[in-house]
Amino acid sequence: MRIFFAIYKELLILIRDKAGLTILFLMPLTMIVIMALIQDGPFRDYQQAEIKVLVLDQDRDECGKAIFQGLSHAGIFKITQAEYSKSDINSVREEVKKGAYKVGVIVPPGTSLMLHTHIGRDISRAFGELSNGQSGEVKDSLFAGIQVFYDPALQASFKKSVQLALDKILDGYQASQSIKVISQHLSQYFPNGNQFNIDTRRFIQLDQKGAVPELEGLSMNSVQHNVPAWTIFGIFFIVIPLAGSIIKEREDGSTLRLRTIPGTSLVIMIGKVLAYLLITLVQFVLMMLAGIFLMPLLGLPALEIGQNLSALTIAVVSIGLAATGLGVFLGTVFKTHQQSSTFAAVFIVILAAIGGIWIPVFIMPEILRKMSVISPLGWGMETFNNLFLRGAGMQDICSEVTALTGFFGAMLIMAYFYNKFKVRS
The missing domain is CATH 3.40.1710 (abc type-2 transporter like fold)
Structure with a gap:
């Protein structure tokens, strides 16, 4: 019950943040439409x-x-x-x-x-x-x-x-x-x-x-690339409001007061992660619907998402966890909202560039292809390509899902020890 109220609190804060909601939902949708239209020619056979x-x-x-x-x-x-x-x-x-x-x-x-x-x-x-x-x-x-x-x-x-x-x-x-x-x-x-x-x-x-x-005739096109790519980009932008929420609670003294209540800090953190994870799932569903129904209205091919919905759900959850984990870490490390938002925006753009969000990895220079393996956005993109274009199942995306959830765990562990060291010092 305490976790439920923690989730409700975070969602209530997000709903009141009109600018944040615009970034989380309107920005990736706009990028999907614009980039799909721009890249339709180069992707065309x-x-x-x-x-x-x-x-x-x-x-x-x-x-x-x-x-x-x-x-x-x-x-x-x-x-x-x-x-x-x-x-x-x-x-x-x-x-x-x-x-x-x-x-x-x-x-x-x-x-x-x-x-x-x-x-x-x-x-x-x-x-x-x-x-x-x-x-x-x-x-x-x-x-x-x-x-x-x-x-x-x-x-x-x-x-x-x-x-x-x-x-x-x-x-x-x-x-x-x-x-x-x-x-x-x-x-x-x-x-x-x-x-x-x-x-x-x-x-x-x-x-x-x-x-x-079973996927005969399906190939990479502007929609198959841009819809999942900019969906991942939008999901990772959850980092900015999540990190800002953590910093704000620390600045107004909420974090200090919660530490006086046994077990409350962990519940609040779990609730925060689950609330933002829920937002990423809503983002994903809306972007997929846009790819399936909106793209054909613009004269573009419809998005094909494959048939393995269970594997797709696990993949989306792992991507959302990786994004929320990064948000928790940045919110713990940075002292002000301006610092975290500036760093997060630049950092995500860099990860997107080397992860194949703008253009597919296979047409990038060799040095960037090698660097793409360190980008969690690239792991997510490879997961979607496997599911959408290659008809992959759960066993085929295990390595990417493991890497994404491992990234989530690593971010939380680093945030925990950083916070612990900071309190002692």
Whole structure:
């Protein structure tokens, strides 16, 4: 009963703190919406992106046609054919330079001829049909290279996708031409004459599936990252009002009076932790509802929270305990509310930055990826990723839950001994 009244006291104080409630509920909700909208583009799959490409085919032969068709069928490019009679390399470069197109591709004259001659020479030599000094000698320096111009504002990842697409097209075209020439040579040794053919179709196909069959089609997007990320950030901001509450009670003499009553200090502390833990649970539920129902109204994907609700509940409780433990420690160590609030705000932002709250850990520099293992916000983020995206169960999040509850225990122990040492001194 005493713990119940302690919880009621803390909740009553929080309800009266309008500014504190704004920080705890409105701030993470606002961040979820803003960050999800801002990061929707970068998180979007390349299949939904559109890279405008200007192609100038000066070859006007098979190679130029293969490049144009290959890029058109890739699915991530919007191809425009430059007029052969009115365009040149400089005009294509200028179009890309001023941002009208993201990529310019120039297929020089004679590219197909050079390739055919080169292939014919090598295959004829392989069949022993060329003598020393016979025709077919082609210097490599004569080969015209495919020129590619990139908009300076184009991200490196998109440049890589263009390069891979062109490499695939050119490799496929060269292989098909080589097989065609080989077929012509082999036809000379068979009674059917020129009817000899080699099937160039691709027999080995890619069967691409997600590692979790029940979550097939689900992948990281702006909502799946930002909703849990900024929910964790908001939960840890419970540190500021919790630490302030402890400091205020110490300043107005409440703590000293409570120490005169046997067992009351422990009850008050348990009630304080449970009250703020309850607030973190309410925060979590409201943020998840926003992710599930509000995000689709803004044109974003709905949040998927997985099916293991018991493991999710334990994960949220462990995150809330870690946050309240940090609040108790800071409220014990710092003397004024200004000191604790300033330090807590900066400290949480730092932990959020290295913990993958702003951007996923896997795209951060290596030094920050290594530092992310020390952030309790990072532990919470990894827990949510396991539950939401990987279909994990309780056994799969044990290490993160243990680390979070261990952090909570360590903060309370440190606060206890600090307080004990301070009283004796």
